[in-house]
Each structure stands twice: as structure tokens, then as C-alpha cells.
Amino acid sequence: MADKKKQSKHQPAKKQGDTFTRYLVIGMIALIVLAGVGAAIAKNHSNSHAPVPASVSKADGYGISLNPTAKVKVDMYEDFRCPNCKNFEAVNNTFINSLVRAGKINAVYHPMSFIAPDSAVAAAAAACAADQGKFLEMHTALYANQPDSSVVGEHSTYWKNPQLILLGHSVGITSKAFDSCVNSGKYIPWTNNIAADAAAKNINGTPDVIVNGKTLPLATDYDAKAFAKVLSDLGVK
Amino acid sequence: MKDSWKSWLTLVGRLLLGGVLLAAGYLKARNPTEATASVRVYKLLPVGVANIFGYCLPWIEIGLALLLIVGIWVRQVSVLSGALMVLFIFAVGQAWARKLAINCGCFGNGGVSADGKVHPGVYLTEILRDIGLTVVAGYLYRFPHGKLGLDKAEVFEI
Numbered sequence: 001m002a003d004k005k006k007q008s009k010h011q012p013a014k015k016q017g018d019t020f021t022r023y024l025v026i027g028m029i030a031l032i033v034l035a036g037v038g039a040a041i042a043k044n045h046s047n048s049h050a051p052v053p054a055s056v057s058k059a060d061g062y063g064i065s066l067n068p069t070a071k072v073k074v075d076m077y078e079d080f081r082c083p084n085c086k087n088f089e090a091v092n093n094t095f096i097n098s099l100v101r102a103g104k105i106n107a108v109y110h111p112m113s114f115i116a117p118d119s120a121v122a123a124a125a126a127a128c129a130a131d132q133g134k135f136l137e138m139h140t141a142l143y144a145n146q147p148d149s150s151v152v153g154e155h156s157t158y159w160k161n162p163q164l165i166l167l168g169h170s171v172g173i174t175s176k177a178f179d180s181c182v183n184s185g186k187y188i189p190w191t192n193n194i195a196a197d198a199a200a201k202n203i204n205g206t207p208d209v210i211v212n213g214k215t216l217p218l219a220t221d222y223d224a225k226a227f228a229k230v231l232s233d234l235g236v237k
Numbered sequence: 238m239k240d241s242w243k244s245w246l247t248l249v250g251r252l253l254l255g256g257v258l259l260a261a262g263y264l265k266a267r268n269p270t271e272a273t274a275s276v277r278v279y280k281l282l283p284v285g286v287a288n289i290f291g292y293c294l295p296w297i298e299i300g301l302a303l304l305l306i307v308g309i310w311v312r313q314v315s316v317l318s319g320a321l322m323v324l325f326i327f328a329v330g331q332a333w334a335r336k337l338a339i340n341c342g343c344f345g346n347g348g349v350s351a352d353g354k355v356h357p358g359v360y361l362t363e364i365l366r367d368i369g370l371t372v373v374a375g376y377l378y379r380f381p382h383g384k385l386g387l388d389k390a391e392v393f394e395i
Contacts, residue, residue, distance in 0.1 A: 022309060022387050029303045036266060036296035044269050044292065114270035195270050199291075202284045204274040 046196040050189035053127035055135070061197035062190065063108040064130050070106040072234045077198055077208040080122035080142045081115040083154060088207040088221045089143040095228060097136050104236050109139065110198060112206050113191045118159040120191040125164040127190060128181035129173060137171035247311075247383025250373045254318055255305030257370060262298030265291075278339050279328045297321075308386020311377055319374030322367045329367070333360035 046062075057065040063075065074096070078085040099105045111123035122142055129138030145167060152158045165179050181187070209216045211230055220226040231237075265272035273291030277284060301321070304314045332339050338349040339359070349355055382388060 018387075025307055025387060026304075026309060029300055029307075029309075032303070033296045033300035036299065037293050040266070040269050040272075040292040040296070041289070044273075112270065114268055199270065199273050199277075199288050200284060202277055204278050 044192060044196050044199065046193045047189055050193055051186055052190050052193075053130040053187055054133075055130055056127075056190070057108070060108045061110060061201065062193040063110040064127070064135055065106060065108045066100050066135070067103050067106045070103060072104070072231065072236050073106040073108060073212055074231075075108045075110065075208075075210040077110045077112055077203045077206050077210075079112040079115040079119050079206045080126070081119045081146065081154065081158070082112075082206045083146070083149050085207045086143050086146045088209070089140070091222055091224045092227050093140055093143065095224065097140065099231070099236060100136060105231070109135070110194050110203075111191065112195060112198060112203075114195070115206075116155050116157060118157045120188055121161070121185070122159045122164065123191045123194070124185060124187035125159070125161075125168065125182045127187035128178050129168055129171070131181065132168075132173045132175050132178050134168070134171055134173050138168060138173075141167050141171050243380050244383040247377060247380050248308075248385055250377050251305045251308060251311065251383060251386070254315075254370055254373045254377065255302040257302075258298045258305070258318065259302035262295040262302060265295035266299065269295075275339070278337060279332050280335070280337060281328060281331070305377075308383065308388050311381035311383075311386060311388050315374045315377035315381065319371050319378065322371040322374060325367045326364055326371070329360050329363045333357070333364075339363075 052058075052062060053064065055064050055066060056062055057068060060075070078088070096105075096107060100107045109126075111119075111126055113120035113123050126135060126138045126142060129135050147158045161182050165182050168178050168182070207218075207221055209221050209227075212234065216227070216230060220230060265275070269292055272295055273288045276282065276287040276291040276294065281287075282290060298321075301314050301318050304310055305318070329339065333355075336349055336355050
């Protein structure tokens with residue numbers, strides 16, 4: 001139909017039609033680029049109105065901060081779907097949990113959400129568990145039950161709300177508030193705040209473990225003895 | 238029509254460079270956390286600037302890719318794409334020289350492994366790929382008018 005219209009007109013009119021198409025395409029591409037940049041910046045900006053779970057400290061980059069008064073601070077940037085984080089947890093989880101329970105360290109957990117589409121869902125569920133005072137248990141269970149990346153692709157979805165709720169129940173959460181917190185995705189926006197803060201702090205991968213402001217070499221993260229030595233040098237045993 | 242093969246080659250070049258840019262942009266646009274980290278790891282820009290660049294870069298790549306694929310402003314876009322490739326080559330080269338781990342996300346083997354060992358192959362692959370794409374951009378600059386492009390009307394202007 002458009003062709004017919006063009007043919008019936010004179011030569012210059014046809015050229016004008018081509019020019020119009022061209023500008024239309026240019027306009028569309030410009031719109032895509034501008035909308036994309038706008039959305040990316042808006043989405044990754046910290047939202048101060050986002051609901052935050054219990055024990056979150058804004059000063060600590062929205063991380064879940066346990067024992068905030070302890071002298072030695074251990075910041076952990078992890079993604080619940082990150083296999084290397086699972087390695088770190090397999091090596092150090094029991095030790096770190098015991099130190100936290102004994103009040104010996106200020107553990108700050110920054111659950112990142114960039115590995116898989118469900119990373120944020122798992123992080124939000126852990127935040128719901130924090131409200132029930134069961135963050136450590138949920139955190140441990142999420143890594144213990146992380147799917148093998150050779151079975152479920154590292155970047156494929158694994159966790160869905162019903163499984164996360166069951167996992168929560170398995171670590172002793174009984175409150176209905178937990179179930180509805182997970183189902184409503186209450187803390188999903190909070191995971192963006194974590195990510196925005198990590199970006200501003202130049203966190204470029206997970207796991208990233210920082211003890212009293214000093215980033216540990218990756219080799220230390222995967223070595224129980226070396227990790228324990230860093231803490232014992234600071235008087236934590 | 239003895240130059241016909243050249244205009245076909247231009248189409249191939251546009252689709253190749255456009256396709257790579259589109260894929261690169263799409264993958265990064267889907268994951269802004271990795272996109273910004275992948276700028277920061279080169280340690281060329283202050284963190285705040287690197288983050289803004291990281292949010293914009295995927296969409297700039299997508300924009301350039303779409304223009305190349307539909308064939309609009311091919312000559313100008315080839316200059317910008319070529320410049321981007323030269324920037325990438327420079328960034329990877331200096332990361333190699335400074336032994337910086339690139340390809341963030343999983344720190345695994347982005348040129349430097351956990352024990353600090355440097356793997357030149359990682360940098361070299363990136364650099365060779367970008368040199369290849371720079372050559373394609375150069376060809377498009379020289380012969381911007383190919384088959385099936387919206388720039389056709391201007392064929393005889395240059």
C-alpha cells in the first residue's frame with residue numbers, strides 16, 4: 001500500500017518518503033538508546049524508600065549487620081547463586097557462624113544479585129529470614145542447597161518462592177509473616193540498594209571478603225587456615 | 238556492476254560488526270551490575286564515572302549496532318565503532334600490562350587466577366577479536382554503501 005502511494009507521486013515526493021522512513025528508524029533507535037540508559041540509571045539507583053529487613057545498616061551499604069558493636073568487621077559480598085561463594089562458604093561457614101553467635105565479629109552480609117535471575121529472590125528470602133532472627137540459618141541453608149552448576153546452569157533460574165519458603169521452614173521459621181514476605185517479594189527492591197552500594201564501593205566480583213576495610217586475596221577466601229589467621233591476627237579466635 | 242561484490246561485503250561487514258555489538262550490548266544491558274564492574278576492573282576511570290559509563294555503554298553499543306544493521310550513517314557509525322574498538326584494545330592492553338583481572342563476575346580466570354598467575358591468552362583473544370572488528374570498521378568507512386541499507390540514497394554523494 002505504501003508503495004502504491006509512493007508510485008503515484010512525483011520523484012521528489014518518493015525521495016521524501018524514503019527520508020521519512022529513515023528519520024523514523026533513526027528516531028526509534030534514539031528512543032531505544034535513551035530509554036535504555038534512563039532505565040539502567042534509574043533502576044540501579046539506591047531507593048531510600050525501599051523496605052529494608054531487620055539488622056540492616058545503611059552506613060554499612062544496606063548490608064545485614066550482625067553484632068554491630070564487635071570490633072572486627074567482616075564484610076561479605078556474595079551471590080546466593082555464585083559457585084565460588086559456595087566454595088567460600090563450604091570452607092568457612094561453620095567458623096564464621098560460630099564467631100557471629102559468640103559475638104566476636106561484626107559480620108556484614110551483602111547479598112548480591114547478578115549471577116542468575118533468581119539471585120535477588122534468594123537474597124530477598126534471606127532478608128525475610130533476618131526479620132525472623134534466622135538469617136544465619138537461612139544463609140547457610142541457601143548455600144548448602146545451592147544447585148550444582150553442572151545440573152542447573154549457573155545463570156538459570158532455580159529458586160522459586162515455594163522452595164524458599166520450605167527451606168525457611170526447614171531451618172525453624174514458623175511465622176506466617178515469613179511466607180508472605182517471600183511471596184510478596186517485599187525485599188526485592190532492597191537488593192538494588194545493595195548492588196548500587198557495591199558498585200560505588202568498586203566491588204567487582206563475588207565472593208569479596210573485606211576484614212576491617214582490607215580486601216582479602218581470593219586465595220585466602222578459599223583457605224580455612226589462612227582465613228582464620230587473618231582473624232586471629234586481629235585477636236579473634 | 239563490477240563493484241557489486243564490494244557492496245555485498247559491506248553488508249556482511251555491517252552485519253558482523255553490528256551483530257557483535259548487538260550481542261555484547263544485549264548481554265551487558267541485561268546485567269548492569271556486571272556491566273559496571275566490567276568497566277571498573279580496567280581501573281581507567283574513577284569509580285563513579287566508570288559506573289555511569291557502564292550503564293550507558295551497552296545502550297551505545299546497541300544503538301551503533303542497530304544503525305549498522307539497518308545501514309544508516311554507516312560511515313559515521315563505522316568511525317565511532319572503530320574508535321570504541323581501539324578504546325577496548327587500549328583498555329585490555331593496559332590491563333594486561335598492569336596484570337589486572339578482567340572478565341569479572343566469577344573471578345575465576347579473567348586473565349589472573351586466584352593464585353595471582355597471569356594468563357596472556359585471555360587478553361590476547363580479546364585484543365585479536367577487537368583488532369579484527371577494527372579492520373571491519375575500516376572497511377565500512379572506505380566502502381560504506383552496501384546492499385540493503387537505508388543510506389542507499391546517498392550512494393553518489395561521497
